[in-house]
Amino acid sequence: MKPPPFDYARPESLEEALDLLARHGDEAKLLAGGQSLMAMLNFRLLAPAILVDINRLDRLAGIEEGDGRLSIGALTRHHALETSDLVAERLPVLHAAMGHVAHLAIRNRGTVGGSLAHADPAAELPAMMCLLDATLRVAGPAGTREISVHDFFTGALETALGDDEILLGIDLPSLPPGTAWGFEEFSRRAGDFALAGVAVLVEPTGAVRLALLGVDETPVRARAAEAELARGALSDAAVGQAVEALRAEISPLDDLHAGADYRRHLAGVLTTRALAAARARLA
Amino acid sequence: MSETQRPKSVGARVQRLEDPRLLAGRGRFTDDHRAPDTLHLAFRRSEEAHARILAIDTATAAAMPGVVAVFTAADLAGEIRPVRAESRMRDYYATEFVALATNKVRYVGEAIAVVAAESRYLAEDAAAEIEVDFESLPPLGDTDAALAEGAALLHEEAASNVIARREFARGEVEEAFFAAPHRVGGRFRMHRKTPAAIENRAYRAEFDPGRGHLTVHSATQVPGLIRDALAEILDLPGSRLRVVAGDVGGGFGGKASLYPEEVVVAALARRLEATVKWTGDRLEDLTTTSQAFDEVVEAELAFDGAGRLLGLTAEVVGDVGAYSIYPWTASLEPVQVISFLPGPYRLPAYRGAVRAVATNKPPMGPYRGVGRPVSVFVMERLIDMAASKLGLDPVEMRRRNLVAADEFPYRAGSGLMWDRSGFHECLEAAVAEIDYAGRRAAQSAGPGADGRLIGIGVASYAELTGIGSRISAAPGMPINTGTETATIQLDSTGAVRAAFGIASHGQGLETTLAQVIADELGVAPDAVEIVQGDSAAVPHGTGTYASRSTVLAGGAAILSARGLRERIVQVAALLFEAAADDVEITDGIVAVAGTDRRMSFRELAKAFYSEMGRLPREVRDELALEVTRVYDPFFGTTTSATHIAVVAVDPETCEVEVLDYAVAEDCGRVINPAIVDGQVHGGVAQGIGAALFEEVRHDADGQCLTGSFVDYVVPSAAEIPAISVTHVESVLPATEGGFRGMGEGGTIGATGAIANAVTDALRPLDIDIMELPVTPERLFRLIQNAKINAKTKERDET
């Protein structure tokens, strides 16, 4: 479990980092918190020729509010997000989710950008981005571009990022005042990747957002279920119909810890509970 | 002063003497030694579960940077003499111990070739370049595949994939079942587990070419056994071969056997005249360290209307993996299942039969509890099933059947002899501790507001510990594991040093043995230096396993400390010109009672060793201040306990939470309650792991699916409840000191308690837990099926 040989570079500027990526193409790998990448290297699942360590790019870390949105830099550590008062106040659902990301030691190193670029379908942050309609800011050789989160996750561990691009950060639009939320997930141990998880937002207008993790190749916005809920004003019957709709909308994978049927079942149970929690907060 | 007035350290919560070192990161583990010229090994392992090796090409690897040498089995043929895990057991085939695979591989991860290089990184880079040409053979992924008509043979010379069989029978089993008004039974399945010690296996060997001395530092539980085995394999006298287990980070049985890497490290140090090191990584640990359980047990229990047990039968099929592990044999784990199945119960008739089946999985070996966690799971489920059939409370069912105080010694159905132990006392103590009646009352009020179902599970068990020379620790094994030696000396500086053949690897034996000696000698525990984990410490020793060390080494410690004390007293009597009866020792000070004549151990030692003329010269020989005694408890002694678990099951998410846990155990005289508590806590955590979380999985082709701690799920502190431990000292056993072994019990009781608690919780759904671990996925399927069954029943009834 030692990584295969690789070169190592630690650029001091974004330009330098982009330049290294441009030169090495798919032979290069960005290194952020290393919490996913190092494990893959040690298992020799990856053999990049060069690691480009972006930990010196301090400007990519931080949480700021402005223009009706919250901007979070790619190099922001999970723990910074978890303990940010701003996040807790503006986006309590995100605050709640962060406590479920791995263990403290991993949250101290792991970064927002790393989690999104790694795109594990069971990770919390990708699903939260889908819930919060995030926009991702990306730098590449031709300048910066923005990608809607709904176009970003293309498969398990696959994204719309190019080999020569760096994720700079994300923008999260503010939520209407009075938005209620719920978050539920089930994992075998504290800190494990969840077998399934659900986050909901209920806006004062009655609009409902529902995002799931661990139940498909990518995080899922359950649009059909959202529609049922909005139509039925969160009544018990609507919740029942939403769960039916949701179970049809997802296609969970079988893996060692949970079969597809169980995951589909869990998705429904957790959705019902998350909606109950949101309803309680509305009241 | 009389015996009873002396301050006693036995029985006190003495802080562990090894902890300041271990907790401050000052321990010295095998991998911690970093000599600059060390050669690091990496193994080329098999990716095939079952294949013939047609060719191995090491040329590319040998030419890579930093590589010193590459070896295959052929290259080491003259270096490593074959050994086998022998047994006197009939119907047993001893497979050969394989250091590097020769013409066949038998499990994924088996070592085929080895690279010695300047660093582990370079060694791994080169190992990845060793080309092996395989001819695949049909994989025997489980016992069904291995037992199938016309199945390929794993070991052709064995002529069968069943490499061990055994049967125990007592009483009139057929008649008992024929006459019995009631029976319960079924097919129980316990999946495969791995010990998962925090420190992976590691070996480092140093060779002194001038003297021809080989020193092997091994993260092992059994340095004496390894020394003896390596002496045979490498053809070296023990005087030139030393095996040292420094600090060892847990073993749980996984470090109690001889391993291929250990032999290769030792052989290459001699061959290359160098220091050679291999530290296993977690992937290697999860795929090559000996594993446990993996049994199917078909069992049936017969009983009468009053709940009295009449008979028990069991057929066990054990998946023992690819090889018969050295020295314990492949029969160890599955045979223990039928040895201990009758449990602490009065049972007139019993028949248990077992088959050990070889498959393409890593070898089965000893694991904390050996077989007993499986017997307890099965028997305790049967007891609860019987109670449920009669409408009896599980505790009452046990009260009616546990062997009573006046029935000891009691011969169990498998031939094991129980000496008196607190079977009933433990049950009652656990019932009181957990407030059983109160819990039942709360439970009958129905599920809580959160919809979770509460279950209470009881498990009682008995085990044999501190086994002496009359019985082998493994069936028919021709190696004596029944004696321990202690050598205690007062050296010329007045320091007390006690040497043993055991090898503490987390149990706190440096403390408990020091406490025992302290009380005998009249010194403080921290004044006693314990030397252990070193084959050179005593002429013969095996190590630490099978809940033996406190009973055997503790007994030897008492005997030799007493002998040394007698000599110190006689020497003092001569020096003081007083009567020996008047000499007393307190806190390392030797004095004549009622006078102000006193001297320290240092002064006494100086007078004895250095100050010529103070003693007659014969005395220095006759009263040599070093005493060696061997202790052999001959049979061993019974340790018993009752565990009670309270769980909450969420029938929607299928999560099981262990809310509360009580253990009442009788381990005889408790030397250090804090250490016993710690051992029980850790054991229960592992038992909860076995019952709810941990499972080594292989696919049908024998590929391991659980090669990391993401996929092999060990419970963490968050999943383990507070555990209360009650020590019941019923009647002290006949062992020296009155000690019983207790290192494994926590694991043994937990499987049954958890399985019964989950079943109890699911009573409204009519589900019996027959398979462990009961993971959320398994629970989901059980609940789905139960719902379908309930619907069908409803339909049929209308």
Ligand SMILES: Cc1cc2nc3c(=O)[nH]c(=O)nc-3n(C[C@H](O)[C@H](O)[C@H](O)COP(=O)(O)OP(=O)(O)OC[C@H]3O[C@@H](n4cnc5c(N)ncnc54)[C@H](O)[C@@H]3O)c2cc1C
């Ligand atoms: C035991 C364990 C448990 C875990 N449990 C959870 C869990 O429950 N939930 C969860 O969400 N996660 C979990 N994780 C993953 C953890 O959150 C990681 O920190 C995270 O997924 C990756 O972040 P990182 O900064 O460490 O990225 P790295 O490991 O450094 O990189 C990951 C990938 O992202 C790329 N990358 C990194 N930064 C950028 C960037 N700015 N632009 C473009 N590409 C980039 C890298 O090239 C690499 O491909 C767990 C990890 C471990 C080890």
